[in-house]
Structures are given as structure tokens and as C-alpha cells.
Amino acid sequence: MTPAARIAAAIELLAAVEAEPRRPADAIANDFFRARRFIGASDRRAVAERAWGTIRQRLRLDWWLARAGAPAATPRLLIGAHLLLAEGWDLDGLGRGAFPGGRFAAAPLAPEERRVLARLAGQALRHPEMPEHVALNVPEWLLPRLRARFGDDLPAEAAAMERPAPLDLRVNLLRATRDEAAAALAAEGVEARPTPWSPWGLRVAGRRPVTGTRAFREGLVEIQDEGSQIVALLADARPGLRVCDYCAGAGGKTLAMAAAMGNKGRIVACDVSAPRLEGAVRRLRRAGVDNAERHLLVPGDRWAKRRAGQFDRVLVDAPCTGTGTWRRNPDARLRTLPDDLAELTARQREILAAAAELVRPGGRLIYATCSVLPEEDEGQMQAFTAARDDFAPIPPRDLWPRLAGEAAPFPGGEAPWLLLTPHRHGTDGFFVAVLERRAP
Numbered sequence: 001m002t003p004a005a006r007i008a009a010a011i012e013l014l015a016a017v018e019a020e021p022r023r024p025a026d027a028i029a030n031d032f033f034r035a036r037r038f039i040g041a042s043d044r045r046a047v048a049e050r051a052w053g054t055i056r057q058r059l060r061l062d063w064w065l066a067r068a069g070a071p072a073a074t075p076r077l078l079i080g081a082h083l084l085l086a087e088g089w090d091l092d093g094l095g096r097g098a099f100p101g102g103r104f105a106a107a108p109l110a111p112e113e114r115r116v117l118a119r120l121a122g123q124a125l126r127h128p129e130m131p132e133h134v135a136l137n138v139p140e141w142l143l144p145r146l147r148a149r150f151g152d153d154l155p156a157e158a159a160a161m162e163r164p165a166p167l168d169l170r171v172n173l174l175r176a177t178r179d180e181a182a183a184a185l186a187a188e189g190v191e192a193r194p195t196p197w198s199p200w201g202l203r204v205a206g207r208r209p210v211t212g213t214r215a216f217r218e219g220l221v222e223i224q225d226e227g228s229q230i231v232a233l234l235a236d237a238r239p240g241l242r243v244c245d246y247c248a249g250a251g252g253k254t255l256a257m258a259a260a261m262g263n264k265g266r267i268v269a270c271d272v273s274a275p276r277l278e279g280a281v282r283r284l285r286r287a288g289v290d291n292a293e294r295h296l297l298v299p300g301d302r303w304a305k306r307r308a309g310q311f312d313r314v315l316v317d318a319p320c321t322g323t324g325t326w327r328r329n330p331d332a333r334l335r336t337l338p339d340d341l342a343e344l345t346a347r348q349r350e351i352l353a354a355a356a357e358l359v360r361p362g363g364r365l366i367y368a369t370c371s372v373l374p375e376e377d378e379g380q381m382q383a384f385t386a387a388r389d390d391f392a393p394i395p396p397r398d399l400w401p402r403l404a405g406e407a408a409p410f411p412g413g414e415a416p417w418l419l420l421t422p423h424r425h426g427t428d429g430f431f432v433a434v435l436e437r438r439a440p
């Protein structure tokens with residue numbers, strides 16, 4: 001594709017994302033590229049990166065376009081504004097390079113579009129008159145919550161949440177050690193170094209496509225953010241235990257826990273979504289996991305009733321606002337609405353209550369979110385432990401040396417739970433709490 005054709009495709013992709021504001025942009029992008037198989041891998045990456053870069057700056061671009069008098073922030077104006085403000089293009093370059101017209105390129109700028117964009121030429125993304133939430137690139141309704149969470153660190157955290165995430169891999173200990181996996185990747189031209197916290201993690205230098213490597217295809221590594229690895233690590237799933245991954249989705253943490261169990265014992269991946277659970281099948285096979293089963297949860301589930309008090313570990317990786325994942329899902333910061341938070345916190349409470357019943361006395365309930373919002377994190381834990389005095393937190397610091405290694409630095413403080421953040425830890429934002437069920 002020519003550079004202009006890539007820009008035209010990014011405009012189309014952005015229009016597709018705008019058309020379905022409640023649907024995750026990566027799902028829309030998957031459909032978009034599936035319907036355009038003629039777009040090759042490197043073009044696909046370039047198109048998606050441009051669309052994502054624009055979505056990442058959406059709050060600031062909207063502010064600029066409104067200030068310039070645009071009646072609406074159309075995909076063409078958004079891409080044009082991003083090129084001018086973030087990539088240093090000038091207006092003539094924009095006309096020639098991005099909107100030249102012709103068969104595979106975007107139509108020339110209309111006079112009104114040119115008038116709007118002319119007002120942005122020579123400006124930067126940030127402007128001193130921007131309201132605080134726009135300057136920080138966070139939705140207005142979340143600003144007080146994020147300020148309460150991060151205090152003086154908010155600008156640094158907001159900046160870290162705005163940068164694209166690195167590519168983290170988890171080494172599958174069923175197939176290789178971390179050194180062996182790194183060597184296998186290096187032999188295929190992919191340089192990867194140990195992650196700072198997770199004993200299972202490798203961070204890939206640059207943007208190398210990993211899924212095409214033999215190391216990936218043969219199950220030596222799985223793509224997984226370091227924060228997510230730490231959640232699975234703290235679940236402390238050991239060989240021989242009975243483990244339930246209650247909100248398993250496509251099995252990201254099931255895979256990690258199964259590897260920690262050395263394929264010994266039993267792990268059940270549950271979810272309410274059949275397509276998500278189905279997504280785990282191929283991954284489990286590739287990873288060589290043979291001690292896992294799947295269970296689709298349905299209302300009034302008899303399966304759960306029959307297994308009350310039977311599991312040594314129950315992980316609740318709860319559905320949440322995903323505010324910790326804005327680095328990789330930049331659209332989520334715009335998609336999440338106040339009603340979603342209310343609905344999700346109610347659902348988290350229900351899931352916790354149901355999952356807690358599965359834990360045997362002396363066993364553990366692990367609660368995690370990829371959210372940094374207090375009401376989804378320690379708020380839930382405070383309410384749960386107040387209502388259930390048979391559950392008490394085990395501070396992650398106490399578990400860490402045995403799980404990560406005696407000399408491994410602990411990523412948290414003294415709190416009874418652990419919060420990981422993009423700025424402090426270089427991971428996605430994650431919250432994790434480990435609760436032990438006392439004998440009655």
C-alpha cells in the first residue's frame with residue numbers, strides 16, 4: 001500500500017470504530033481486516049497503529065477540533081488533526097500526502113475541512129488552556145477517582161497510561177525455562193529480556209511480530225502482560241491442587257496457573273461466555289496443558305453447588321472497567337461510562353459471593369481486576385471482608401519471596417493487597433488480593 005492508501009484505510013477503520021461506540025475497537029479491527037484480506041501484515045500494522053494513535057489522543061483532538069470550529073469530529077478531521085498536531089505535518093503536506101484523492105487514497109480536503117485544519121497547523125497536542133482532564137487525557141468523570149487513587153503521581157500515571165504497552169511474553173514452564181525460551185526467540189531474530197518483576201516474563205525489544213515464530217507456535221511462550229502474570233503467580237497454584245479460574249475468559253491466567261502446577265492436579269476454567277471459553281482450547285493445546293477442563297457457567301449453576309468448598313484456589317479475575325489497560329485498549333477510556341462502573345461493581349459483588357462458596361476452608365480466594373479504580377479494587381475487598389469474617393487477606397508481600405524468588409524485589413508496599421500501575425511498575429494497571437478462608 002502507498003502511505004496515502006494506508007491513511008485512507010486508517011480513516012475507514014476509525015469510521016468503523018465510531019459506528020459502534022460500545023464495541024471494543026480491537027474486535028472491530030479484527031472484523032475490518034478479515035473483510036480486507038488483501039491488506040498484508042505490515043500494512044495492517046501500519047493502518048491499525050495510525051488509527052490507534054489517533055484514538056489514543058481522542059480527547060485532545062476533540063478539544064482542538066471544537067476550538068477550531070469543526071461542527072463534528074469526523075474520522076477525516078481526526079486523522080488530519082493527529083497528523084498535524086502529533087506528527088508535525090504541515091497543511092500542504094497533508095493535502096499532498098494524506099488527502100491527495102485518486103483511486104486508493106482519501107478524497108481531497110473540502111474547503112471547510114481545510115479551514116478547520118488550517119487553525120491547527122503549527123500547534124502541539126497540548127495547549128495551556130485545555131481543561132485538566134483533557135490535558136491529562138482522561139475522561140472528565142474519572143478525574144476525581146484517578147486523583148484520589150494517584151494523588152501527586154497522577155500526571156506521571158496518566159502519561160504512562162497514554163504510551164503504547166510493550167510486548168510481554170510469559171514463558172511456558174511446561175515447555176522451556178526462561179533462558180531456553182529467550183534463546184529460541186533470539187535464534188529467530190527476536191530479542192527479549194527478562195521482565196523486572198515476573199519470574200516468567202520476557203519483554204520483547206521493539207515491535208517484532210512474535211506469533212509467527214516457532215517458539216510461539218510450539219508453545220514456549222504466550223503473549224501476556226507482566227501484570228497479568230503477577231496475578232497468576234500470586235494465585236500460588238501448586239502441583240496437585242484443585243484450582244478454579246472462575247472468570248477464565250480465553251484462559252490467559254488458566255494457562256499460567258496450569259504451568260505453575262506442572263500439569264499436576266486439576267484446573268477448571270469457568271466463564272459465562274461460551275465463545276471466550278472456546279478461545280482457550282487452542283491455547284491450552286499449544287501450551288501442552290492436559291490437566292484443565294472448561295465449564296460454562298449458567299444461571300442457577302448446579303455444577304457450582306455440587307462443588308461448594310472443594311477448591312484450594314479460586315481466582316476471580318473479575319470483569320471490570322479495564323482502566324488499567326488503556327495502554328493497549330486506548331478506546332476503553334472513551335467507551336466506559338458511569339453506568340458501566342455501577343453495573344460492574346454490582347456484578348463483581350455477585351461473582352465474589354458465588355466464587356467464595358467454592359473455596360475450601362484453608363483454601364484461598366484470589367480477587368483481581370485490571371482496573372485502578374478504588375471502588376472496583378480495595379472497595380470490593382473491604383465490603384467483602386466486612387461481610388465475610390471467614391475470609392482474611394494474606395498480604396502479597398508475605399507470599400512473594402517463595403513465589404518470585406528470595407532475592408526478587410517486591411513490587412508493592414505493606415498494604416494487604418497489591419496495586420500495579422503503568423508508571424510505577426511498567427505493567428498494565430492491576431489490583432490483586434489474596435484471601436484465605438478460615439476453618440469454620
Ligand SMILES: C[S@@+](CC[C@H](N)C(=O)[O-])C[C@H]1O[C@@H](n2cnc3c(N)ncnc32)[C@H](O)[C@@H]1O
Pocket residue numbers: 228246247248249250251252253254270271272273276297317318319320347351
Ligand atoms: C477480565 S476478563 C477475564 C480474563 C481472563 N482471566 C484472562 O486472563 O485472559 C473477565 C471475564 O469474566 C467473565 N464474566 C463476566 N460475568 C461473569 C460471571 N457472572 N461469572 C463468571 N465470569 C463472568 C467475562 O466473560 C470475561 O471473560
